[in-house]
Amino acid sequence: MIKVGIVGATGYTGVELLRLLAPRQDVSLEVITSRELQGTPVADLFPNLRGFVDLEFTAPDSEALYECDVVFYATPHAVAMKTVPTLLKRGVRVIDLSADFRLRDIALWEKWYKVTHESPEYAAQAVYGLPEVNRSKIVDAQLLAVPGCYPTAIQLGFLPLLEAGMVDTNMLIADAKSGVSGAGRKAAVGSLLTEASESLSAYGVSGHRHLPEISQGLNAYAGKDVKLTFIPHLTPMIRGIHATLYAPLKAGQDPSGIQQLFESRYKDEPFVDVLPNGQYPATRNVRGGNRCQIGVCHLPANNMVVVLSVIDNLVKGASGQAIQNMNIMFGLDESEGLRNIAMLP
Amino acid sequence: MIKVGIVGATGYTGVELLRLLAPRQDVSLEVITSRELQGTPVADLFPNLRGFVDLEFTAPDSEALYECDVVFYATPHAVAMKTVPTLLKRGVRVIDLSADFRLRDIALWEKWYKVTHESPEYAAQAVYGLPEVNRSKIVDAQLLAVPGCYPTAIQLGFLPLLEAGMVDTNMLIADAKSGVSGAGRKAAVGSLLTEASESLSAYGVSGHRHLPEISQGLNAYAGKDVKLTFIPHLTPMIRGIHATLYAPLKAGQDPSGIQQLFESRYKDEPFVDVLPNGQYPATRNVRGGNRCQIGVCHLPANNMVVVLSVIDNLVKGASGQAIQNMNIMFGLDESEGLRNIAMLP
């Protein structure tokens, strides 16, 4: 029985962790914290959890966290960096869904997040939790940084092409579309149904915080610095990310091997589903499920490779991937608790 | 291992049966039929099932159906009545999600469905699969008629009041709101996103097919004929039914006992969740889950009882309830395969 704590479970990644963890027989939810809501039953905030989660929110400095085997941070950025070290020192493993420990380059992190990092030495030892790349390191991770939602969809889409060196890395484009839950469960005019439904717009055009995280990964896979243009868009749906990726095929590369390349790269991956040639994904295919679904196409007229990569931003893009990492860290079947099928329609 | 067949699994109740059944270890999907799509992989039609369901659609008269322990009918009305008898005679138990065997009064059925019933003798022996009322009869059912979506939400909402004889049965009102999936997965202009989103309208105002089914139930619980006005509405969402029920409290009845009445009636029911006094349900609380969530309020100014009852029309209103019945029929834990938590947001 794995004893689990969750810090800051009042947002969407928090409730999603609870949705996926509560039914498990091998996991025991010990403590769920929230500064504002301590004393409130968790199921009062999230009525879908009634009968499944009987805990109340407790203060974030609860001693009970130290009794856990693993603590998930489902907090905004710049929270985990303050208290994670104490947990680690007490031998509690930490899975951080926030951005605090994703970047190796602390100066870069501080530039994008506009705050001084309080635990820079831990960023160096954190393991970046993209199992399709880092599985062996995840096994022994004490501090696990869960990748962001855009970074998950985009890295998994570009990964095979970069590893194989097939595309021109000087002009990669990631045009990404996200549902509104990516903005979290906070009162903001721009996320109102009246503002965000029946509309579509780009945001962060001149620069988005996920860009350095994505580049860090792509550079590693390519073995050199890539040039990526990344434009995220807000789209009128609750969940889902659809990344449309453009990469010019290098001269001399044979496009007929691309489909096979993707299928081979991911054939043993339980949570990456490469569609057959000519089929393309829709975000609804993965809604509620921990799966990245990918379609690939080569356009001969421009010798361009187009990759379509979809995830549920709250599952494979956050809480599901966090649990996938937990399963690896604790030697469980990687799919434990993640076998539920996406909900369609 | 229960061997399962599904007839007509190209609609939303079909894919929902598959979503809930495919991950189970105690169920074996044997055959899935579709006249139009025979030979097509099921997962080509429903890409969320890729990797979970490897079957192809087969012809509806497949011999393989006779090898099943139970066959679900996820067909439009007037289909099951043609072939169910043959299965029953071969000892196969049948769970029919369509309307064919829900009404005792065949003449009434024929009037509303405008077709001659081809197996009227079986309607008499069919068990109406509302476990909260009929659990003991369900155990031995050979032919199980799964209640409709509106009937489930409305009957469960009125049931305690009628059994207790607390309300005036001469003026019951059920104002019900449904998501668009209630119309099924068929190409129809009225169900297009362009027609049904950003709009709300009543339909079937002068009479809806679910009315006689609802009345059949309410009459039984009240022990006399009730007068019910039922107005369904189409609302711009995929899933969910919200039934707002109005019943005048009888003179002399004590309103202070109503909350307790509901809690007592459903305290042992795994799939009915009575909210605390002053809380009211939202359809999203049950989206994807097999749960009816109910809130009750008494308005003293008019001595009116208002009951708010929500379900996911595809789960507790169809496929989830069908599986709940299967579990009872086969002596399993009633919650087997139905413990997944509703998806919020």
Added chain:
Amino acid sequence: MIKVGIVGATGYTGVELLRLLAPRQDVSLEVITSRELQGTPVADLFPNLRGFVDLEFTAPDSEALYECDVVFYATPHAVAMKTVPTLLKRGVRVIDLSADFRLRDIALWEKWYKVTHESPEYAAQAVYGLPEVNRSKIVDAQLLAVPGCYPTAIQLGFLPLLEAGMVDTNMLIADAKSGVSGAGRKAAVGSLLTEASESLSAYGVSGHRHLPEISQGLNAYAGKDVKLTFIPHLTPMIRGIHATLYAPLKAGQDPSGIQQLFESRYKDEPFVDVLPNGQYPATRNVRGGNRCQIGVCHLPANNMVVVLSVIDNLVKGASGQAIQNMNIMFGLDESEGLRNIAMLP
């Protein structure tokens, strides 16, 4: 040329006033106020107005308001009551879209709005701006109280039946469904797309602020106190109210005259559209237009009259109706600036 000011135009009724007024040749927008946003171009907040409205927001105590012929208040409740008297004393006519001057009974107003009314003497002289009832009084109104959104849809639906004395006023039910814009343009978790889309719920079940306003009207039309149960619902769309109204026909009344009753009552009304017998409205039929569309049905089994009444809550339920009143007050064609057709799809 009518000189117009708008107080508090940062919400949805504000931008809707501007959408409808800006293209007019006979209206001059003089001043638009907002305490928070003074100095900001109005079109920066509402980019649909770029090129149509060149004003900046000014402070709410701007002297320019006194130069206006008419000032619209598009403020939350309890704002207009503070400053309207000064404008009136300076000879400026006021059209208040808030609730401050809708109720005759100040004690009742204070009970529901939980604040002391600061200008109770003006409530007595305010004209309730439902043209279909009060047109002749509106002509000379100095202070005009625009009806609420629910009250408009519900009063227009019940009006003919109550005037004619055809229904039992002891059990009227108004089951109303609203789009999210009814909650205004304010950051609130419950109005987020992630919370309000793909869901439907009742709210204000034990009592909603619009109830006394509706009852005030219905009592007047019936000539006696009616008993109304009013349950509003939040539905996943931006605009629209659909009121489903239930009224038992009195014994002895001939149901065959109901359709004709509605048609006669509204035959000269430019903004009430009674549908032919057997047709029912959808909110999208009136989206963006200043129209109430009504369908009526009599259910013989229960002798129940069901009225379906739809409006766009921001147009006929707020800003459009405000302009309709302005047209009447200033002796213009009542339809001036309101002839645009609803947008479908």
Added chain:
Amino acid sequence: MIKVGIVGATGYTGVELLRLLAPRQDVSLEVITSRELQGTPVADLFPNLRGFVDLEFTAPDSEALYECDVVFYATPHAVAMKTVPTLLKRGVRVIDLSADFRLRDIALWEKWYKVTHESPEYAAQAVYGLPEVNRSKIVDAQLLAVPGCYPTAIQLGFLPLLEAGMVDTNMLIADAKSGVSGAGRKAAVGSLLTEASESLSAYGVSGHRHLPEISQGLNAYAGKDVKLTFIPHLTPMIRGIHATLYAPLKAGQDPSGIQQLFESRYKDEPFVDVLPNGQYPATRNVRGGNRCQIGVCHLPANNMVVVLSVIDNLVKGASGQAIQNMNIMFGLDESEGLRNIAMLP
């Protein structure tokens, strides 16, 4: 008074033409055709038109078409090509919203539309109705081909850059997102609310019919053949196109002039709105209005120009642009009947 006929007005471009034309005093709607619905009042199909359009649908071969000054074709492709010549010979001017006369290269048209063109000689004399490019030719057009929705948004976005020769035309990318109304008002499973809401997917990945039309324009503006990758996406909203355009700035070009370039190019255009530096469009800013709103950004890290171009696909992308062309053809103010402000929210 311009006498107008509309062929095939049962789709969304048809009802949109009627919404915009019916309120006009200088236009007389003479005849509206539909083969299937002849004899049905137009307002029965589109209840938003009740009281505004009193015509019935008539047969498409109605003689009344010959009495019109101008006839709009709001038909699927391969319809106009059959009957347009007869109208032209009788001196009736034609504005075709379909694709039949958009391409100069008939062989190319036949390849993409998979049908033999029956009036190829008329394609040569048709004027492509993008007023921002072709205004002077439109004045005398007898046969006017209204641009497609994607082509309008994409051409207007790339146009200034190509005319100025500032970007590398060997790698242009247009990642376009459309609302579902782009698929028309036809019963299709993929356009159901249950299929298309809460989801996002690319389509036509390997090739979309609008590609040759877009390329024809871009080639002309660039003065040479460009290489364009065009990926359209289906997004869960009714109306709107958001085109995200990527173009590498040529080495040596000064990025600081790009904003000014766009502003200058469109400063006299009544229906193109270039946003200030740092502001980006949303489709809702133009919903219901005949406007293309454009934002531009240069990303120094990759020397990439990103253009964001939005329209309402049914207005500036179809019926509004058709009317803008009519205004030019008949010597009216180009904005006549098109001054309505977009509806927000």
